[in-house]
Amino acid sequence: MTTFKITQYCGECDGYGKVADRNPINPGHSLVDCEECDGTGDIAHQEEYDSITDAQNDYPRARFTYVQSPIR
Numbered sequence: 200m201t202t203f204k205i206t207q208y209c210g211e212c213d214g215y216g217k218v219a220d221r222n223p224i225n226p227g228h229s230l231v232d233c234e235e236c237d238g239t240g241d242i243a244h245q246e247e248y249d250s251i252t253d254a255q256n257d258y259p260r261a262r263f264t265y266v267q268s269p270i271r
């Protein structure tokens with residue numbers, strides 16, 4: 200098994216990192232950092248797969264980075 204870092208666009212802000220802060224009292228809204236992704240626009244986690252093809256099947260729109268496996 201190989202550990203991959205899987206990076207996906209944040210679904211909350213569509214990868215922009217900012218969301219509109221809609222204030223019902225003040226109709227002019229401003230952009231604030233997305234809480235889901237801390238303003239980065241990306242959500243990343245690590246998962247183990249046999250190959251990158253298997254990982255791509257699960258996350259077709261994600262980017263993948265090899266993670267150095269710790270020596271056991």
Ligand SMILES: [Zn+2]
Pocket residue numbers: 209210211212213214216217233234235236237238240241
């Ligand atoms: Zn976000």
